[in-house]
Amino acid sequence: MKKRLIITIDGPAGSGKSTVAAQLARRLGITYLDTGAMYRALTWAALERKICLDDASALKRLAQESCIEPAGPAGGDSPSRIRFDGRDITSEIRSPEVTDHSHKIADQPEIRAILVEQQQRIGRTVGSLVTEGRDQGTVVFPDADFKFYLDASEKCRAQRRVEQLKTNGTEVGFDEILSTQQQRDKRDSARAVGPLKIPPDGHVIETTEMDIEQVVETLYNFVIVEEREG
Numbered sequence: 001m002k003k004r005l006i007i008t009i010d011g012p013a014g015s016g017k018s019t020v021a022a023q024l025a026r027r028l029g030i031t032y033l034d035t036g037a038m039y040r041a042l043t044w045a046a047l048e049r050k051i052c053l054d055d056a057s058a059l060k061r062l063a064q065e066s067c068i069e070p071a072g073p074a075g076g077d078s079p080s081r082i083r084f085d086g087r088d089i090t091s092e093i094r095s096p097e098v099t100d101h102s103h104k105i106a107d108q109p110e111i112r113a114i115l116v117e118q119q120q121r122i123g124r125t126v127g128s129l130v131t132e133g134r135d136q137g138t139v140v141f142p143d144a145d146f147k148f149y150l151d152a153s154e155k156c157r158a159q160r161r162v163e164q165l166k167t168n169g170t171e172v173g174f175d176e177i178l179s180t181q182q183q184r185d186k187r188d189s190a191r192a193v194g195p196l197k198i199p200p201d202g203h204v205i206e207t208t209e210m211d212i213e214q215v216v217e218t219l220y221n222f223v224i225v226e227e228r229e230g
């Protein structure tokens with residue numbers, strides 16, 4: 001395989017990106033980067049410090065002065081660990097409060113510029129990675145070797161989320177999950193900077209009828225065949 005291999009996976013909430021990206025990275029023996037976790041980490045820190053999420057300059061200072069370190073594999077609901085100023089906040093960033101507020105951080109162009117720069121730096125440092133988010137193939141790594149966009153029907157994504165929460169001991173109704181997801185989809189696509197969209201040269205994988213293993217297998221075979229032929 002090439003010395004440097006950048007694979008981006010974008011897609012809406014609940015499309016299975018995190019699990020797929022983590023498993024694909026493991027199979028390829030390269031780094032996995034969960035960029036949503038970086039936005040979540042800043043959201044968690046702002047809430048902890050009681051910084052108003054509309055105060056753009058305080059948030060920018062927080063982003064500039066803090067050290068967000070995505071760090072290695074985790075288990076359970078979080079495929080990767082993350083540290084903020086040295087503290088492991090892997091489970092904290094999955095709280096409903098952080099999930100509900102993270103769009104406020106993700107909507108701010110100055111914060112995005114800082115995190116995009118950090119993600120590109122991680123790419124340069126590790127050389128090869130599978131990175132996952134909303135803007136990875138469009139903005140952060142426009143020259144990536146492979147760009148995938150995972151999609152699934154909104155009902156399927158909501159059902160997956162219900163089952164995932166149930167596995168983790170939380171019972172939430174399908175209608176509630178579906179309505180929250182619809183709001184997130186709308187916000188993700190309407191964002192002025194770094195919105196969710198299919199990269200022009202991206203491969204769309206429709207996963208409604210597939211399980212995680214089949215999706216990972218599809219992406220893995222795609223990469224391996226192209227690499228062999230290229």
Ligand code: C5P
Pocket residue numbers: 013035036037039040102103106107132133134135136188194
């Ligand atoms: O994917 P996840 O739910 O962890 O993302 C957390 C938040 O960060 C969401 O609001 C999502 O829209 C945002 N995000 C983003 N750009 C990325 C990854 C996530 O705006 N590259």
